[in-house]
Amino acid sequence: MTVLTHFRTPLLQTPFHARTSAANVLNRWGPWGGYMTALCFGDADMEYTAIRNAASVYDLCPMVKYRITGKDAVGYLNRLTLRDAGKLPVGAVHYTGWTDDAGKLLDDGTLFRHGPEEYLICCQERHLPWFLASAEGFDVSVAEVTEDIAALSLQGPCSATVLAAAGFDVSTLKPFRMATFPFGKGQITISRTGFTGDLGYELWMTPGQALPLWDHLMQAGAPWGIRPIGTDALNLARIEAGFIITNMDFVPAHQAVREDRPRSPLELGLGWMIDWDKGHFTGRRALLAERERGPEWQMVGLDVPGNVSAEGSILYHNKRQEAGFVTAAAWSPALKASVAIAQVQSKYLKANDLWVEIYALRELQYAKLMLPVRVVERPFFNPARKRAMPPERT
Amino acid sequence: MPTPSSEVLVIGGGVNGLACAARLAAKGRKVTLLEASEVVGGGAGEREFAPGYHAPALAHLTQGLDTRVVEAMALDRHGLAFHPALATTVLSGEAESLTVRGGKTSGVDAAAWEALHRKLSAFARVLAPLRQMRPVRLAGENRLFGLARQGLGIRALGKDDFRELLRMVLINVHDVAEDELSDDRLKGLLAFDATLGAWLGPRSPNSLILYLDRLARGADPLLPKGGMGALAVAMGKAAAAAGVEVRTGSAVEKIVVEGDRAVGVRLEGGEVVRVGLVVSAMNPRTTLHQLVGAAALDAGFFKATGHVRMRGAAAKLHLALRGTPDFRGADLKSRIVIAPSSEAVERAFNPVKYGEVPELPVMEVILPSAHDPGLAPAGHHVLTAIVQYAPHAPKAGLEAARAEMLENTLNVLEQHSPGLRSLVVQAELLMPQDIEARFGMVGGNWHHGELAVEQMLFNRPTFAAAQYSTPLPGLWLAGAGSHPGGGINGAAGWNAAGAILEAKA
Missing domain, CATH: 2.40.30.110 (Aminomethyltransferase beta-barrel domains)
Structure with missing residues (x-):
């Protein structure tokens, strides 16, 4: 008989947990996407200050990730999301969103193009049923890869310097672009993206690379005051940057219970995302009508x-x-x-x-x-x- | 320059496609009707299934061909006439057979049957106008006038009858039979007629509403003079007379979408026909999933249309007989129902849930050649039967299931008509899968989507396409998959044309 114990630890631990738990002297944790995530490691003001004045690391592993691959990946994403995924070059990232038939936002997220027929979507909520339903009629495969990829956000005015000190030369990496760098016996991907509205990068690796990379980065960044930050400090930075968060600034249409809660991209200031000329996408007709009458x-x-x-x-x-x-x-x-x-x-x-x-x-x-x-x-x-x-x- | 919307293309030359095309043409639209096969009529046609023996293509009766279609298309002037309404003979293994004409019958339950028939007919009269309306929406563009009129009709029932309607409308037909009747033959008939063409047993929830719908269509089963083929011919002539250009042998491969609008079709063979409006009287799922495709439709809508339940459980038997069968003296011009009890119908339904064939199927038997001797060689007969229930997903495979279904059906027939098997010259049994292949009815369901309460009215075929228009501008639905369903009726096609005209689309 299998002994079930999963209910004793309802929140999963990320691949960085050995380091984040050691650093979390306040033991302040909160749930995020089914994972334990640090709200504050010790001093939220110092953590915020690291984002704006030095370098900060934030454990991004709970971010929900989907890999989209296949011949129709572009057609699929163009039907699913608001922007034109075909215009996104390989090695680039864009911020996008997706809506239901009524044109109400289901979530926003970042779309990474890893190859002509390979994309990664990173977002706040889980969408596998919707992504699979949207795949009907398209030659694509959709896989949730949240647990396969560990991610660490390195943000702050010293972040490029810290990366250089760590041996990753990102001087030619433009905003919303990514590149791969050797690390140990493997390699990691670094994108110039983030959620702080500041200079910053996100580092993508296998779960096995997580702890060595953390140690390497903390050591290399020590002269610049690098420190782990919790969600409280990040939240302050993202408000300054004017970014919105699903389920904090809007209710995703699939989760809304009350009929009047869902919001369209036009109502959320995301109308600029919509590529009206790329062809049909889910919600387009409803959004056209809404644009006509005004949000x-x-x-x-x-x-x-x-x-x-x-x-x-x-x-x-x-x-x-x-x-x-x-x-x-x-x-x-x-x-x-x-x-x-x-x-x-x-x-x-x-x-x-x-x-x-x-x-x-x-x-x-x-x-x-x-x-x-x-x-x-x-x-x-x-x-x-x-x-x-x-x-x-x- | 876009093609003017006065030019309409109707895909599918069945009863609904013909009705829709004729109504649009009569109102001045330039209508082309595309039919994949060589003749129009669809399920209402006729076929020589053995040399000298003509059987209905699929449907062997009409129960309530929409009167608006009959009158406005002047089908009588185009050769349509009916034999006198068929009585029903209920065969029972043990007891005498029983003759039923509407509410009239004999035996211990004569009075109870008449009372039940009167009550259910009154409910059906209240519901009947809904069949001729575009389904109302509960929010948004309400058609308050129609709703109010409908409300008044229901209120006219009186408080007690209205309460009784509410009690009964979603009930199962087996409970009604148990409550109101004691004669197994009548219980069996009620249960059989309610579930005919449905994927439901008499004990399934909401089965009574299908009986009310049947009564609302029309009380009497009718057979066109000259056979069902005569109906197809008359409708084809009437459509042509109304100005419809009928193109047979024209199978549509794709609906062409440009600039977020359906602008025409591409035929098998590559020809592209450009029009202002495309109206599909084909199966809604086939239309949206195969002819349009996912890329032009919203994901939620596409998924919903894929989830419309379309299981067929009715098989169709055609027998060529060298001689006259004898169903223990039953009138051979009647509609012969073999459904010994409500339980027998339920027991015939149970196996299909597991992909199996019932040992004792229940059936409705017609001898078209008893009405029109020309349909078979002199002294010979054609027997057609709707046999329930056939598994929509046969566990043993289609060939084995078909053979078993035929064998069990012939055994039941032999039991009620001793010697019948020795008269059989040729036998043909169409399983749901055969019906799908031959008539494009997905799952072999003759309503192009199960007729069930959750797939009726504003949910037929799905909420977003329930008013004959689809989310894709320029594309409309007009087939049995739309409200109020099929059954050689024409109401869906006629209503669709009305909606198109009203929308000035």
Whole structure:
């Protein structure tokens, strides 16, 4: 008889767990995609500072990954996703999304083209049933490879320097491009991508390479103050960068219980992704009709007065009429400003009379604030070094 | 320059395709109808299956050919006439046979049958208008007027009858037979007629609604004078008279999609016909999966159309007989039903769930040559029967299952008509798989998608294509796979033409 014990450890450990658990002096863990993930290793402010001023590593293994291969890979991805996968060169990456028939977003993610007929999709949620259903009628195979690939994000202004010190010359690697580098007896892939809105890279390897690479990187990066970061610090950085997260800033259509929760790419500020001319894709007809009548919601960046985070707050038009809600907010250390990402009903956006009602917790007592907010462009924080070629060396 | 939408192509020359094409042509559209075989009619045609013996191609009766089709196409002027409505003779192994005409019968249950027939017919009358409507949507573009009218019709039943309708509408037919009847012959008939052409047994949930639908189509089984082929001929003539250009021997290979619109078809052989609108009276899955293809359709819709259940469980028997069979004195011009009890029907259904052949199949037997002697050599007869249930996925393989099904069917016939086997000159049994191959009915299901409550109305064939239009602009559906289903009826095709005209598509 097989003894079942899986329920005793409901969260999986990533290939980096031996190192992340040793570094996690607070023992602060949270679940992400079925894995244990560090929320904070010891000091969230220092971790954030590493992202913006030095070099940081973040364990990306729980990111859900699918490999798409086959003769019809381009046709399949063009029907599945919003952008033209055929225009993506081999060795390049783009940020894309996919919708259901009604044009409502199921998830967003990054698409890596490893070969003429080989792609990798990285995303937040699991989509195998949808990806397989979408494969009917196409000569492709779709495989979930989350457990086969270990990934580590190296972000910060010193990241290129740290990589150079580690023996990986990424000076010619442009943003949204990837390349392979020898490591030990094998090789790893490094892409110039990330979720911090800063100079940064993501390193892709086999699970067996995970610990040697971690050690190698931490040793090489020590002079630049490299440190592991948790989700709390990363979340602050991504808010500054204006990035959205599935199930935090929008509810994927397949998971939404309430009829009015799903949102289209047009409603989430992702309309720029849609390639209307590439041919048919799932949701195209619904999105065309929506473009015609105008989206009901808009995703916007907000500049909030004061220094209290507007997280979870409701937005009002003219202080009275509910107009939307904040999905993510923070006091930004880099900008010295309180910023927020919010969903606002389009009809209230034009009137330009938006207010946020913040419940500020001050020593066990809430103080209610009603503050005027200003719609501003995202990203809130957008340093030139993010795109600079060659990458900044420090 | 795009082809004007006044030019319409209808794919499939069955009853629905002909009805749709004729209605559109009568309204001034320039209609071309493409039929893959050499004659129109589809399941309503006729075939010489043995030298001198003519059997219906598939359907051997019509039960409620849509009156709008009959009248507007003036089918009588094109040669369609019917024999007097057929009575039903229920054969039973032990008891006397029983004759049923609508609500009239004899025996211990005569009064109970009449009362049940009256009640169910009243329910059917309430539901009948739905058959002639484009299915309503519960949200969005509601057709409130039609709904209100429908609501009024239902309210006219009165509170008690309305409550009774709600109690019964989703019930199984076996329970109804048990509640209302005591005569096994009538229980067997009710159970058989409810499940005829369905992949359901009498005890399956929602089986009664199929009986209500049958009553809503029309109470009387009818046989065209000259055989079922006469119906196909009359409809073909009427369509041509309405201005439809009929092209037989034209199998469609692909629907051509350009600029997110169906703009024509490519025929086998390569010819491309460009039109303004493409209307498919073929099977919806064949249309969308094979003729259109995944790339032009949303993934959810494509998957949903692939999941429409299309299992056929009816086999079709054709016998050439050298002589006149005797079903213990039954009127040979009647519709002979061999279904000794509701349990017998259920027992015939059970094996198909496991891919097996029932030992004692139940069946509906017609002798077309008793009505039209010309269909067989003098003194000879043609016997046709719908035999249930045939396995849609035979475990033993098609050939073995067909042979076993034929043997078991002939045994049952021999039991009720001793000596019949010795009269057989030639026998042909079409299994669901044969029906699929010959008529393009996926799974051999003669409704092009099982007629079951969850695949009716706004879910037929799927929610997004339930109103005859499809998500692909320029492509419409008009076959039995759409509301209200098949059965040599024409309503789906007629409704589809109405929807096209109404949409000014």
